[in-house]
Amino acid sequence: MENKNERRKEQILRMSGVNPKKCMRCGKCSGTCPSYDEMEYHPHQFVSMVESGDLEPLMSSPSIYKCLSCFACVDRCPRNVEPAKLIEALRLTVIREKGANHLLADQIPALLDEEMPQQAIVSAMRKYSK
Amino acid sequence: MKVTYFPGCTLRTKAKDLDLYARRSAEALGIELCEPKDWQCCGGVFVSASDEIATKLSSVRALIDAKEKEQPIVTVCSACHNVIKQTNYAMQNDETFASRVNAYMAQEKNPPLPYAGEAEVLHFLELIRDKVGFDTLKAAVKNPLTGKKIAAYYGCLLLRPGKVMAFDDVENPSIIEDFIRALGAEPVIYPARNECCGGYVALEDPASAKKKSNAVSDSAKNHGAEMIVTACPLCKYNLVKNGSSLPVVYFTELLAEALGVKEV
Numbered sequence: 001m002e003n004k005n006e007r008r009k010e011q012i013l014r015m016s017g018v019n020p021k022k023c024m025r026c027g028k029c030s031g032t033c034p035s036y037d038e039m040e041y042h043p044h045q046f047v048s049m050v051e052s053g054d055l056e057p058l059m060s061s062p063s064i065y066k067c068l069s070c071f072a073c074v075d076r077c078p079r080n081v082e083p084a085k086l087i088e089a090l091r092l093t094v095i096r097e098k099g100a101n102h103l104l105a106d107q108i109p110a111l112l113d114e115e116m117p118q119q120a121i122v123s124a125m126r127k128y129s130k
Numbered sequence: 131m132k133v134t135y136f137p138g139c140t141l142r143t144k145a146k147d148l149d150l151y152a153r154r155s156a157e158a159l160g161i162e163l164c165e166p167k168d169w170q171c172c173g174g175v176f177v178s179a180s181d182e183i184a185t186k187l188s189s190v191r192a193l194i195d196a197k198e199k200e201q202p203i204v205t206v207c208s209a210c211h212n213v214i215k216q217t218n219y220a221m222q223n224d225e226t227f228a229s230r231v232n233a234y235m236a237q238e239k240n241p242p243l244p245y246a247g248e249a250e251v252l253h254f255l256e257l258i259r260d261k262v263g264f265d266t267l268k269a270a271v272k273n274p275l276t277g278k279k280i281a282a283y284y285g286c287l288l289l290r291p292g293k294v295m296a297f298d299d300v301e302n303p304s305i306i307e308d309f310i311r312a313l314g315a316e317p318v319i320y321p322a323r324n325e326c327c328g329g330y331v332a333l334e335d336p337a338s339a340k341k342k343s344n345a346v347s348d349s350a351k352n353h354g355a356e357m358i359v360t361a362c363p364l365c366k367y368n369l370v371k372n373g374s375s376l377p378v379v380y381f382t383e384l385l386a387e388a389l390g391v392k393e394v
């Protein structure tokens with residue numbers, strides 16, 4: 001179990017290219033995050049919890065689907081940590097598991113309205129499903 | 131001037147205006163838009179993980195098409211531009227990623243030469259700024275939009291990540307304001323111009339998108355704007371859907387109007 005978690009952490013760091021050790025815990029990423037209120041865990045917590053190997057709570061939290069990929073936290077982090085890439089890697093780790101898609105094609109018609117651009121649908125599918 | 135033009139899926143469906151006015155304006159400015167044959171949807175959003183390969187191949191195919199034609203690749207949709215530019219950056223800077231992509235591409239029916247990010251990726255606004263020039267644009271304006279107070283809405287996709295997009299100053303951009311001035315109107319600067327509208331979250335959490343969108347349209351209104359201009363169909367949708375009291379228009383529509391080619 002220990003080993004599995006370690007391997008998973010390594011994999012997340014590798015695919016995201018993020019080094020959480022660079023973080024100085026200033027909280028600027030969370031301060032600027034437009035989805036702060038919707039999140040249970042905030043961008044700076046993603047960074048510190050991944051560093052300490054606390055992956056499970058993050059992976060089972062709805063917070064991973066609340067990130068807008070707006071990259072404000074990436075461009076405004078004084079240490080170039082890029083928290084959004086870590087959130088993306090955690091979400092991918094979850095949805096790449098068989099049967100773990102967060103959004104299914106069958107659910108989409110009920111979520112649409114006449115004006116919804118295709119861009120919203122393809123983007124959501126790309127972020128939430130494999 | 132000839133450029134490779136990647137319209138993207140939304141410009142064929144819900145954002146036909148964005149495309150139509152881009153085509154009319156390009157013609158008026160002497161730019162020929164050459165569409166790649168059989169282009170595929172960019173996917174709408176870039177997946178930042180470096181081990182995501184297949185989802186980026188449609189961008190690579192469009193980039194290779196532009197490279198082979200020795201033309202820059204131009205988009206008007208902020209999302210297509212973001213995905214294609216980020217993919218190109220990864221092809222230039224991430225060797226492992228590039229070699230995996232090229233291994234896929236070698237399986238195509240007519241395999242292209244290995245691609246290393248040679249194509250130049252330009253948003254339509256950059257095409258105007260860097261290749262046409264705002265002075266030339268100003269001289270081409272037939273119906274100046276005199277007295278209109280317009281708020282430029284950048285959102286995130288045009289600007290971020292700043293290191294990759296290199297579009298403008300990430301926190302204090304000026305390209306759309308310069309564009310507005312060239313058309314004879316007056317740009318309005320407001321704090322939320324480079325904040326997110328909520329993006330794709332509109333699909334499953336509309337309340338969240340509403341909060342973000344209202345913050346943007348209220349900020350523009352409170353700073354005296356009469357109108358918001360955008361390059362992104364999803365920004366437009368989110369702002370309008372969530373009750374923006376200001377009209378939200380595509381930059382290509384304003385451009386076509388000022389150039390006198392909106393109605394033909």
Ligand code: SF4
Pocket residue numbers: 022023024025026027028029030043044047076077078079080081082083
């Ligand atoms: S802004 Fe950067 S350095 Fe500050 S807490 Fe967030 S990740 Fe860490």
Ligand code: SF4
Pocket residue numbers: 029032033034035036043066067068069070071072073074083084087
């Ligand atoms: S990219 Fe995600 S985590 Fe970062 S500021 Fe935007 S919404 Fe928040």
